[in-house]
Amino acid sequence: MLSFWQDYPEIQNKLIAVQELMAERLKINNQEIESALQKMTSRGGKMVRPALFFLFAGLNSDESDPKMQERLLKIAASLEMLHSATLIHDDIIDDSPLRRGMPSVEAQFGKDVAVYTGDFVYTIFFELLIETMVSTPFLTKNAKSMKKILQGELTQMQSAFDATISVHKYLKAISGKTAELLSLSCLEGAYFSGADKSVQHSAGKIGRAIGLAFQVYDDILNFSVGLDEENKPILTDVRLGIFTLPLLIARENEPATIMPFLEHPEKLTREQCLDLAKLVEEAGGIAGALLFANSLTDKALEEIEKLPAGRSRDILSEATQLLLQRKY
Amino acid sequence: MLSFWQDYPEIQNKLIAVQELMAERLKINNQEIESALQKMTSRGGKMVRPALFFLFAGLNSDESDPKMQERLLKIAASLEMLHSATLIHDDIIDDSPLRRGMPSVEAQFGKDVAVYTGDFVYTIFFELLIETMVSTPFLTKNAKSMKKILQGELTQMQSAFDATISVHKYLKAISGKTAELLSLSCLEGAYFSGADKSVQHSAGKIGRAIGLAFQVYDDILNFSVGLDEENKPILTDVRLGIFTLPLLIARENEPATIMPFLEHPEKLTREQCLDLAKLVEEAGGIAGALLFANSLTDKALEEIEKLPAGRSRDILSEATQLLLQRKY
Numbered sequence: 001m002l003s004f005w006q007d008y009p010e011i012q013n014k015l016i017a018v019q020e021l022m023a024e025r026l027k028i029n030n031q032e033i034e035s036a037l038q039k040m041t042s043r044g045g046k047m048v049r050p051a052l053f054f055l056f057a058g059l060n061s062d063e064s065d066p067k068m069q070e071r072l073l074k075i076a077a078s079l080e081m082l083h084s085a086t087l088i089h090d091d092i093i094d095d096s097p098l099r100r101g102m103p104s105v106e107a108q109f110g111k112d113v114a115v116y117t118g119d120f121v122y123t124i125f126f127e128l129l130i131e132t133m134v135s136t137p138f139l140t141k142n143a144k145s146m147k148k149i150l151q152g153e154l155t156q157m158q159s160a161f162d163a164t165i166s167v168h169k170y171l172k173a174i175s176g177k178t179a180e181l182l183s184l185s186c187l188e189g190a191y192f193s194g195a196d197k198s199v200q201h202s203a204g205k206i207g208r209a210i211g212l213a214f215q216v217y218d219d220i221l222n223f224s225v226g227l228d229e230e231n232k233p234i235l236t237d238v239r240l241g242i243f244t245l246p247l248l249i250a251r252e253n254e255p256a257t258i259m260p261f262l263e264h265p266e267k268l269t270r271e272q273c274l275d276l277a278k279l280v281e282e283a284g285g286i287a288g289a290l291l292f293a294n295s296l297t298d299k300a301l302e303e304i305e306k307l308p309a310g311r312s313r314d315i316l317s318e319a320t321q322l323l324l325q326r327k328y
Numbered sequence: 329m330l331s332f333w334q335d336y337p338e339i340q341n342k343l344i345a346v347q348e349l350m351a352e353r354l355k356i357n358n359q360e361i362e363s364a365l366q367k368m369t370s371r372g373g374k375m376v377r378p379a380l381f382f383l384f385a386g387l388n389s390d391e392s393d394p395k396m397q398e399r400l401l402k403i404a405a406s407l408e409m410l411h412s413a414t415l416i417h418d419d420i421i422d423d424s425p426l427r428r429g430m431p432s433v434e435a436q437f438g439k440d441v442a443v444y445t446g447d448f449v450y451t452i453f454f455e456l457l458i459e460t461m462v463s464t465p466f467l468t469k470n471a472k473s474m475k476k477i478l479q480g481e482l483t484q485m486q487s488a489f490d491a492t493i494s495v496h497k498y499l500k501a502i503s504g505k506t507a508e509l510l511s512l513s514c515l516e517g518a519y520f521s522g523a524d525k526s527v528q529h530s531a532g533k534i535g536r537a538i539g540l541a542f543q544v545y546d547d548i549l550n551f552s553v554g555l556d557e558e559n560k561p562i563l564t565d566v567r568l569g570i571f572t573l574p575l576l577i578a579r580e581n582e583p584a585t586i587m588p589f590l591e592h593p594e595k596l597t598r599e600q601c602l603d604l605a606k607l608v609e610e611a612g613g614i615a616g617a618l619l620f621a622n623s624l625t626d627k628a629l630e631e632i633e634k635l636p637a638g639r640s641r642d643i644l645s646e647a648t649q650l651l652l653q654r655k656y
Contacts, residue, residue: 028479028482029479029482029483030479030482030483030486032486033482089443089444089447092439092440092443093439093440093443093444111420111421111439112420112421112485115417115420115421115443115446116417116421116478116481116482116485118443118447119417119446119450119474119478120475120478122447122450123471123474123475123478126454126471126474127468127471130467130468130471134462134467139458139462140455140458143451143454143455143458146447146451146454147448147451150444150447150448150451151356151357151358153444154356154357154358154361154444155357155358157440157444158358158360
């Protein structure tokens with residue numbers, strides 16, 4: 001998935017270096033855990049968090065200073081470590097109480113391995129912070145972000161299967177769950193490359209907007225993915241009791257139509273899910289959520305335009321559009 | 329259980345202050361989690377880790393310096409936080425793969441709450457470290473201890489149901505699982521009260537010896553507790569596939585007698601468990617393990633005698649004997 005960055009070799013190369021550093025740090029004297037971790041780091045994904053970090057750092061950082069570059073590499077890895085640790089523990093939650101989640105890496109290795117693997121990754125995250133941030137306010141900021149991420153997950157867990165969940169509560173949950181860490185990634189990129197206060201401030205705002213938009217687009221996607229393929233699970237969020245923006249907007253617009261589906265979402269058949277997907281679209285849920293996500297994207301792009309001009313800003317603008325451009 | 333310290337009001341009062349600080353820090357906007365945490369902190373136990381910390385700090389610390397006392401209080405709380413976080417996650421492991429464990433607080437609230445509760449407590453632990461240790465080598469030391477504790481748990485998990493597990497591996501597991509944090513507690517008490525290097529060194533050694541002895545006595549107790557009570561689960565360790573020192577010594581002495589019990593320990597009936605307990609004793613397993621634990625206790629007490637004389641040293645010596653004195 002690093003091929004996402006193939007047109008930006010300067011970013012792609014840094015992300016490969018992050019993967020290498022992670023693989024090196026995630027060595028542990030337990031074969032089962034180590035293979036779980038290897039699988040996780042090589043799977044990798046787009047590595048959006050370290051990528052945004054490097055793009056903001058690139059606005060200002062001195063490429064010829066190897067000490068600064070090493071520090072930036074470690075901080076980028078810390079962001080991906082924190083993300084990985086939360087993912088590993090999330091998968092336990094998604095599988096355990098509901099037992100209807102799709103198969104995850106964690107499901108293969110068992111919950112016991114997943115608990116300790118997540119804890120171990122938190123420890124490595126903590127070590128990377130200690131190595132890079134001791135004289136800065138960012139140790140405290142990272143702890144606060146961890147708390148917010150956790151509270152976002154908790155809000156979502158607490159609200160699962162609540163058919164009356166408000167849009168406000170949904171936004172609070174995704175704000176912690178996704179936007180917090182993307183905001184931190186951008187802010188740290190600006191701060192640790194020595195950008196001035198106003199750029200730091202913009203960085204945090206841009207990261208938050210990208211994070212919210214990213215999650216809303218993802219939630220919209222969950223209402224279309226797999227609909228045409230007979231054997232693919234569909235509307236997986238709804239069936240886990242997770243009611244996202246398209247559904248909430250549709251519910252506001254057409255309560256009588258939508259509410260009956262939310263009583264026992266875990267029991268919905270494929271046919272019922274197909275009906276619900278159609279009704280959510282007809283009730284304006286998809287269009288409304290898209291409008292919201294698009295306005296966040298525009299806000300992020302506008303803020304990016306105010307950043308110092310140069311190659312990093314150009315990539316940032318292109319990558320944001322690429323990242324937030326989904327197929328609808 | 330703080331009544332354990334009732335003869336030492338200066339320690340008991342400090343431990344009550346630690347409980348109060350923990351209750352204050354463990355506030356979270358989720359009722360379920362908060363009640364799980366309240367239950368955990370009020371249950372409390374003997375709070376051996378902060379108690380040992382204060383006893384070592386007491387050898388040297390300036391009681392009239394409120395800033396130092398506040399810092400010591402926070403560090404004591406960090407030790408109990410780390411211990412609590414590992415306990416919460418351990419209970420997930422003990423319940424999840426085997427489903428034969430005794431009911432735990434976590435079992436009442438569900439695994440999903442337990443995962444995030446543990447993570448949240450790690451975050452508070454991390455915050456307390458940041459508030460107190462930034463200019464010291466102890467941020468790094470704490471991260472290393474976390475890793476060792478985790479690896480101890482992993483070693484135990486990996487070795488579960490292994491009938492050929494060596495005594496060496498058992499010691500490695502309990503060294504991480506129990507001794508590491510007790511050693512850190514004593515060492516931090518000495519360091520943060522400004523004790524000299526040689527006292528710090530002794531503190532670490534004493535903590536390790538107490539920790540190992542503590543765990544071995546606990547493991548011995550598991551071969552006698554509940555034997556006379558019809559409805560109490562017995563030999564819970566063995567039935568979870570956890571083979572501890574008394575069993576390992578008995579197995580070395582009488583392999584033909586003991587080995588058959590270790591093939592399917594999870595299937596042992598109460599009658600078979602009673603037989604095994606008797607055989608372990610007859611094969612010298614209890615006596616051998618006691619000899620080992622007693623020698624560790626003696627070593628700890630000898631080292632304590634070399635510490636600077638005073639009230640703290642006297643309590644430390646008495647408390648060590650009280651803590652490690654079990655009924656056999």
